[in-house]
Amino acid sequence: MAKIQLIIRADDIGYSEAVNYGIEKSVKDGLIRSAGLMPNMPAAEHGLRLLEGTGICIGQHTNLCLGKPCADPKLIPGLLDENGNLKSSKTYRAAWQREEEIAPLEEFVIEIEAQYARFKELVGHEPGYFEGHAVMSKNLFKGLEIVAQRHGLKHMPSFPDGEATFNGKPIAMCPMDSMNPDYDPFETLKKGVAGLKPGVPGVFVCHPGYLDDFILNNSSLTVNRTKEVAMLCDPAVKAWLEDQGVELISYDDV
Numbered sequence: 001m002a003k004i005q006l007i008i009r010a011d012d013i014g015y016s017e018a019v020n021y022g023i024e025k026s027v028k029d030g031l032i033r034s035a036g037l038m039p040n041m042p043a044a045e046h047g048l049r050l051l052e053g054t055g056i057c058i059g060q061h062t063n064l065c066l067g068k069p070c071a072d073p074k075l076i077p078g079l080l081d082e083n084g085n086l087k088s089s090k091t092y093r094a095a096w097q098r099e100e101e102i103a104p105l106e107e108f109v110i111e112i113e114a115q116y117a118r119f120k121e122l123v124g125h126e127p128g129y130f131e132g133h134a135v136m137s138k139n140l141f142k143g144l145e146i147v148a149q150r151h152g153l154k155h156m157p158s159f160p161d162g163e164a165t166f167n168g169k170p171i172a173m174c175p176m177d178s179m180n181p182d183y184d185p186f187e188t189l190k191k192g193v194a195g196l197k198p199g200v201p202g203v204f205v206c207h208p209g210y211l212d213d214f215i216l217n218n219s220s221l222t223v224n225r226t227k228e229v230a231m232l233c234d235p236a237v238k239a240w241l242e243d244q245g246v247e248l249i250s251y252d253d254v
Contacts, residue, residue: 003247005201006193007171007254008232010035010208011061011133013051014044015219019209022229024050026208030232031241033250036061038133039118040070040086048122057250059129059156060119062112064140065089066133066218070114078103079111086111092135101139108143116147129166129251131156154251156203163200167254172196174204183224185231193244201254208232 010023010032020043026032034057037044041063051058064086069076073084079102081087087102095102119127130153132144141158148155154167163172174192177183189204196202209215209225216222231237241248 004193004196004198004245005247005249005253006174006196006241007034007201007203007249007251008032008189009059009203009205009251011205012036012038012207012209013047013058013061014038014041015066015209016212016214017043017046018212019043019207019215019225020047020050022209022225023047026229026232027051027054027056030208030229031238031248032208032232033057033248034059034128034252036129036131036133037119037123037127038063038066039115039122041067044122057128057252058123059131059251060116060127060153061131061133062115062144063133064108064111064137065092065135069111070118071111075110076103076107078107089135092137096136101137103139105139105142108137108139109146112140112143112147116151116153126151127153129154129156132158156251166203166251169254170200171254172200172202174202176205178207178221178224178228180224183227185224185228186234186237189231189237190240193241193246196246201249206232 008031012019013023013035036059038061069086130148132140156166157164163170177188192204206228207221207225208228
């Protein structure tokens with residue numbers, strides 16, 4: 001009889017050093033076996049050093065809404081603000097509501113390609129999975145598909161509704177309630193597991209991390225990151241998953 005399988009994924013390696021330390025804790029003492037790297041961020045190398053030797057699956061968490069680009073700025077003017085930084089998630093949200101795109105598809109493809117090249121430079125191999133960070137944009141979604149197909153990458157669709165496919169196989173996305181001020185990560189995990197069925201691996205996306213000045217000034221997701229670190233490292237959570245017959249896997253296993 002097939003088991004219920006679950007990928008518990010951590011996003012945002014490289015967001016800040018404090019976030020990196022929270023991810024490290026959640027990998028070494030917790031349940032994380034897959035984690036996404038933001039290739040353009042200054043703390044990306046720091047995060048990878050902390051995770052050396054853990055053997056976890058590292059994916060590309062393509063980031064087009066924070067920090068400096070990896071591509072030549074002259075090639076992607078529509079993606080950048082007046083200071084040469086990637087436009088904010090707030091800008092993307094406003095454009096999405098207007099049913100507009102902030103830049104042509106070609107610019108998205110250029111920056112996604114540049115981040116892919118940077119990922120390989122940092123990690124030394126292909127990403128174990130390939131997806132995008134935080135924002136809703138049809139051109140971003142299409143650009144990720146184009147680059148994934150071009151290089152034969154294992155593309156994880158952004159913001160899928162219910163069941164999706166990964167590496168040609170069905171997967172099921174668990175609820176993500178981390179922006180809720182009353183967020184209880186264990187209760188959300190339980191809700192996600194309850195909706196899974198044997199033969200279709202589930203994906204529970206989380207954002208474990210600790211807090212520093214950078215994250216407090218650049219992210220709307222703060223304290224709930226620390227709640228996730230505590231949940232992921234709680235022996236009672238691991239025991240509960242075992243009692244439910246849940247097998248923890250990584251994207252490498254799909």
